[in-house]
Amino acid sequence: MKKSIKYGIMLLVALVLAYNSVYFKSLSEVKASPASDQFDAATYANKFWNTKLTPGLNQAVEINALISLLKADKAAAFTSHSHALGIGNIRYFLVKGEGEITAVGENTVTVVATSEEGQQPVKIETEFVYGNAVRDAQGLIDLTDFTSTMHLNSVSEELNKKIRTEVVPPFKANAKKGQQVQFVGAIELNQEHLRLDEIEVMPVSLELVGASPN
Amino acid sequence: MSPEVYMEEKKEKKGTSSTKAPAGATQYKQHLVKFQSLIALFMLCLVIGLLSDKFFTVANGWNVMRQISVNICISVGMTLVVLTAGIDLSVGSILALCGAITAGLLKFGLEIPALDMFIGFTVLGAILAGMLTGTALGAFNGWTITKFKVPPFVATLAMLTIARGLTMLWTEGFPISNLGETFSYLGTGWFLGIPLPVWISGIIVLAAVIVTKKTRLGRYIYAIGGNESAARLSGININRIKIIVYSIAGGLAAIGGLIVTSRLDSAQPNAGMSYELDAIAAVVIGGTSLSGGRGTIMGTVLGAIIIGVLNNGLVLLDVSPFWQQVVKGFVILLAVIIDKANSKGE
Numbered sequence: 001m002k003k004s005i006k007y008g009i010m011l012l013v014a015l016v017l018a019y020n021s022v023y024f025k026s027l028s029e030v031k032a033s034p035a036s037d038q039f040d041a042a043t044y045a046n047k048f049w050n051t052k053l054t055p056g057l058n059q060a061v062e063i064n065a066l067i068s069l070l071k072a073d074k075a076a077a078f079t080s081h082s083h084a085l086g087i088g089n090i091r092y093f094l095v096k097g098e099g100e101i102t103a104v105g106e107n108t109v110t111v112v113a114t115s116e117e118g119q120q121p122v123k124i125e126t127e128f129v130y131g132n133a134v135r136d137a138q139g140l141i142d143l144t145d146f147t148s149t150m151h152l153n154s155v156s157e158e159l160n161k162k163i164r165t166e167v168v169p170p171f172k173a174n175a176k177k178g179q180q181v182q183f184v185g186a187i188e189l190n191q192e193h194l195r196l197d198e199i200e201v202m203p204v205s206l207e208l209v210g211a212s213p214n
Numbered sequence: 215m216s217p218e219v220y221m222e223e224k225k226e227k228k229g230t231s232s233t234k235a236p237a238g239a240t241q242y243k244q245h246l247v248k249f250q251s252l253i254a255l256f257m258l259c260l261v262i263g264l265l266s267d268k269f270f271t272v273a274n275g276w277n278v279m280r281q282i283s284v285n286i287c288i289s290v291g292m293t294l295v296v297l298t299a300g301i302d303l304s305v306g307s308i309l310a311l312c313g314a315i316t317a318g319l320l321k322f323g324l325e326i327p328a329l330d331m332f333i334g335f336t337v338l339g340a341i342l343a344g345m346l347t348g349t350a351l352g353a354f355n356g357w358t359i360t361k362f363k364v365p366p367f368v369a370t371l372a373m374l375t376i377a378r379g380l381t382m383l384w385t386e387g388f389p390i391s392n393l394g395e396t397f398s399y400l401g402t403g404w405f406l407g408i409p410l411p412v413w414i415s416g417i418i419v420l421a422a423v424i425v426t427k428k429t430r431l432g433r434y435i436y437a438i439g440g441n442e443s444a445a446r447l448s449g450i451n452i453n454r455i456k457i458i459v460y461s462i463a464g465g466l467a468a469i470g471g472l473i474v475t476s477r478l479d480s481a482q483p484n485a486g487m488s489y490e491l492d493a494i495a496a497v498v499i500g501g502t503s504l505s506g507g508r509g510t511i512m513g514t515v516l517g518a519i520i521i522g523v524l525n526n527g528l529v530l531l532d533v534s535p536f537w538q539q540v541v542k543g544f545v546i547l548l549a550v551i552i553d554k555a556n557s558k559g560e
Contacts (some may be wrong), residue, residue, distance in 0.1 A: 017338070017342060020338050021335065021336055021338050021339025021340075021343075022333050022334065022335055022336070022339045023333075023334045023336070024331060024332070024333055024334075025331075025334060026330055026331070026332065027325055027326070027327060027329075027330045027331055028330055028333045029332075030323075030325075030332040035371065039346070077224075133333060147392055148391040148392040148480075149389065149391050150388060150389055150390075150391050150480075168466055171538040
């Protein structure tokens with residue numbers, strides 16, 4: 001008797017929990033109803049590219065000028081030229097430069113950017129275009145457009161895809177050692193552990209200038 | 215009184231007085247051993263407090279408590295496992311899987327195209343599903359350990375990989391976010407001026423203390439860890455107790471997963487990475503013997519607080535994350551050495 005009461009109560013609790021845990025619907029009905037959480041990352045990224053990113057490329061800071069400022073006053077350089085969505089030491093800069101291609105590698109093209117401010121070797125990424133540098137470098141992304149971080153990250157993914165498929169291939173096909181190139185892109189720097197010897201540029205615009213050396 | 219009797223009495227008194235001093239010293243040493251974790255915590259707080267003015271603030275206090283509540287959930291389960299002379303390396307992965315399952319069911323439900331059926335889950339349903347998953351995986355650990363005599367280290371190491379893989383499959387490698395305000399309340403809400411995760415871990419600790427101190431299950435756990443053969447000969451169903459213990463550890467890891475997922479409003483496929491190590495560290499620092507049969511839940515709680523305060527302090531003092539790992543490693547090593555020395559003394 002005691003056992004049956006115990007099991008009876010347990011069953012009752014299980015039934016109450018189950019009743020309050022799940023609900024059933026027709027799958028076709030659910031599929032037909034418009035999803036409130038749909039986000040078209042490709043469309044958003046395209047619009048961002050055309051209306052914010054590329055029109056704002058003239059705001060990019062010249063790479064040698066930035067390096068000089070970083071060496072002279074790191075805090076000022078980060079405050080005036082870097083952007084990031086989160087807190088932390090990693091921040092992004094939109095940079096531009098012009099220089100000679102010194103090496104064409106499998107994954108990167110090395111360019112020595114030259115200007116009145118000096119010379120700075122940089123590696124332009126042509127294979128591993130990942131991360132949030134391009135999305136965040138201008139500080140123009142509007143967080144209120146997103147209901148989840150997944151959507152925000154998918155914008156980076158789409159921008160990087162666009163670079164891999166549209167920006168890099170024509171450049172990589174014609175880039176040769178000794179050629180001059182004008183570039184605009186995003187770089188990532190750690191303000192606490194600053195390293196200026198291996199700067200990697202995620203390109204947004206790449207233009208070969210002048211005649212090919214061969 | 216005859217001189218002989220007098221001399222005998224004097225000898226006895228001398229003997230007593232001569233042994234009294236060492237007895238006092240032993241008692242003092244025993245007290246020191248008993249409260250060593252507490253003393254270590256006090257010293258740690260003092261040093262960090264002196265070096266950082268942000269440490270002794272109410273906001274930081276709640277922050278630390280909220281952070282350690284997940285580790286406490288896992289560590290309590292780990293303590294029960296370690297008391298049976300076992301180990302559970304899968305808790306971090308189980309935490310991730312349960313968090314992902316809860317988030318997935320809550321956000322997307324279950325689709326059964328063959329029956330044209332959609333099963334939606336309420337917050338309660340998703341939480342229960344996550345907890346059931348954790349308990350079932352824990353039970354599976356216990357079953358493989360007892361049925362096939364697989365060493366706990368190996369069985370739970372296998373589960374670590376299985377659960378992580380299942381998490382990746384379930385989430386397809388992406389976080390599942392935006393889970394709603396009701397679910398977020400679990401990890402971010404407050405009740406009577408105390409964060410909800412602290413309430414949850416507090417209730418778990420209380421229940422575990424009662425189980426270990428006042429119930430037959432608790433006595434059996436200590437008996438198995440103390441001497442498994444003797445426990446078996448005295449009629450304890452070792453396999454059943456071990457399966458229960460691993461199930462509890464899995465269930466508590468699931469609760470940890472719910473808290474983490476709720477706090478972040480997102481189930482991350484790589485959540486809980488190396489959480490098992492923090493849990494083992496808390497258990498060891500709390501004085502539980504890795505060979506089983508000796509240790510307390512409150513000791514583990516202290517261990518978890520020490521780990522939490524240490525983590526918090528190192529961040530406040532702007533110590534590099536790489537050095538943080540080194541420091542934590544040395545603290546664990548020191549705890550084990552002290553524990554060994556105490557065991558020898560006993």
